Amino acid sequence: MTGASAVVHGALAALPVGVPVDPDRETAHRWLLEELSRPEYSTAPSLLERLLQWLGDLFDGLTLGEGRFPLAFVVVVVVVLVAVIAWWVAGPVRLTRRRRRSVVVLGDDERTAAELRASAGAAAARGDWSAAVLDRFRALVRSLEERVVLDERPGRTAQEAAHDAAVRLPGVAAELHGAAGLFDDVCYGTLPARPDDDRRLRDLDERVRDLRPEPRTADAPPSEVGAP
Structure with a gap:
């Protein structure tokens, strides 16, 4: 059975009972066109x-x-x-x-380094590792300000604090920058803090307290300020 004959046969089979099954040539041609116009015979491009x-x-x-x-x-x-x-x-x-991007470390926070460490310890005790990490880093920066390793500068960001501290403490420069990045990530909420993060910052804080900072090579001795 050819393709056209199959189509006509299908059209005839779909007709209701009582319709003549021996159409003339014109009727058969019309039925063929109607059958081919059905959606299943469409060859539209994909x-x-x-x-x-x-x-x-x-x-x-x-x-x-x-x-x-x-x-x-x-x-x-x-x-x-x-x-x-x-x-x-x-x-x-x-x-x-x-x-x-970097977050301001302390802002209007006037707590001492000891108070910030206590706050971090309390947060760690209740399992709030994000709060613990943030206060650990704040305690580290505040401690450096109290030791005059860093000058007190309102609006200092974590990355700026790490950069300035690394100049005076080159032996822990990589650790300071890593801690600043962790502070930013946790503060922005892009990285959940873990117990290991709190432990790492606590160890860094303790290590920094035992380090002797490099002298301020760009600063002149007080007696020479303003001298000709």
């Missing part, structure tokens, strides 16, 4: 085919040397461009912006 056709039409006029760009080459170029743009927007640009 979404992918339409996309490829659109890309082909878009780059149809482009030439390379004496030949045309193959469609596959055009698709690869478009995909690579989209990937590069997405990587540039979501990758290093976003990471750079994040690194530039």
Whole structure:
């Protein structure tokens, strides 16, 4: 049975009882057209085919040397461009912006280093590791201010504190910057604090208290300030 005969046979089978099954040529032709117009016989191009056709039409006029760009080459170029743009927007640009952000360490907090350490210990005892980590780092910075390793500067951020402290305490520079990054992450809520984080900051605070800071090489002795 040919394809057209099968279609006509299907159309005849769908007719109600009582309809003549031996139509003339004109009726059979009409039934064939009606049957072929049904959705299941549709051969419309798929979404992918339409996309490829659109890309082909878009780059149809482009030439390379004496030949045309193959469609596959055009698709690869478009995909690579989209990937590069997405990587540039979501990758290093976003990471750079994040690194530039830093939270003010103390703000209006006037607690002493001892009080901040006690607050951190209480937070750790109740399992609030985020509060413990934040107060551990604040205690570290406040301790450096009390020892005049750092000058008291309102609005100093965690990264600024780490940078300034690392100049006077180069032996723990990496640990200070790591602690500042942890402070920022926990304060922004991007990283949940863990018991190990609290322990690491507590150990760093104790280690820093035993270190002798480097002299302020950029500062002149008091007796020489203003001297000609």
